[in-house]
Amino acid sequence: MAPSDEPSSDGPSDGSGGEPERLPPGQYVPRGFPVLHYGPVPKFRPDVWDLRVFGATATGGQYAWTWEQFDALPRTTVVADFHCVTKFTIPDNRWDGIPGTALAEMAPPHPDVTHVMVWAEYGYSANVRMSDFLDAGTLLATHRDGERLTADHGFPVRLVVPRLYAWKSVKWVRAVEYMIGDRRGFWEERGYHNVGDPWAEQRYSYQEDPGDSPPP
Numbered sequence: 526m527a528p529s530d531e532p533s534s535d536g537p538s539d540g541s542g543g544e545p546e547r548l549p550p551g552q553y554v555p556r557g558f559p560v561l562h563y564g565p566v567p568k569f570r571p572d573v574w575d576l577r578v579f580g581a582t583a584t585g586g587q588y589a590w591t592w593e594q595f596d597a598l599p600r601t602t603v604v605a606d607f608h609c610v611t612k613f614t615i616p617d618n619r620w621d622g623i624p625g626t627a628l629a630e631m632a633p634p635h636p637d638v639t640h641v642m643v644w645a646e647y648g649y650s651a652n653v654r655m656s657d658f659l660d661a662g663t664l665l666a667t668h669r670d671g672e673r674l675t676a677d678h679g680f681p682v683r684l685v686v687p688r689l690y691a692w693k694s695v696k697w698v699r700a701v702e703y704m705i706g707d708r709r710g711f712w713e714e715r716g717y718h719n720v721g722d723p724w725a726e727q728r729y730s731y732q733e734d735p736g737d738s739p740p741p
Contacts, residue, residue: 553612563649575591576700600622600667601621601664621667624665634703638704639707642702645697652708653686660687664684679695680697682697690723713730717729720733
């Protein structure tokens with residue numbers, strides 16, 4: 526996988542903690558939390574780290590937060606399952622972080638924005654529909670299960686999109702680009718499904734229906 530590492534989504538739950546009936550098709554619950562990503566784990570340098578929002582903003586300008594500023598923002602907690610396209614699911618993760626809705630309030634998008642491109646260290650990217658980015662479960666997460674993210678799981682910040690496979694849950698996030706229209710990110714250009722809904726098993730691009738794909 527990639528700097529998102531594993532795919533993620535949150536589906537029907539009976540609250541019983543990972544029984545087969547709450548899992549998307551083809552998923553299983555492993556031991557532990559596997560680590561998958563493309564490329565090396567980046568070194569965190571708080572003195573130069575920032576998180577930017579750019580592209581089709583409402584003002585036409587860019588926004589940026591230093592690490593000190595970003596880490597001081599109010600956090601929200603979301604409990605959600607995490608569904609990897611490689612077929613494992615980690616149930617009931619407690620994520621703490623800044624909601625996508627809060628970021629959009631601080632850095633408003635142009636009304637015509639339909640998608641975001643989430644950028645990570647080393648140029649990794651994943652495209653996400655704006656409706657998924659603004660979903661109540663979507664966070665720019667800093668903590669999992671009460672602890673800071675570990676470096677191999679995305680410290681200091683990873684996107685968590687509990688509706689989608691976890692390659693969309695980008696690790697080591699550095700920027701969010703607002704887009705009027707859609708284009709494929711890193712894995713989407715390499716054969717993964719453009720949307721990535723685990724409940725529909727949208728794993729690969731050959732499964733895409735009309736309307737799933739960006740314009741040619």
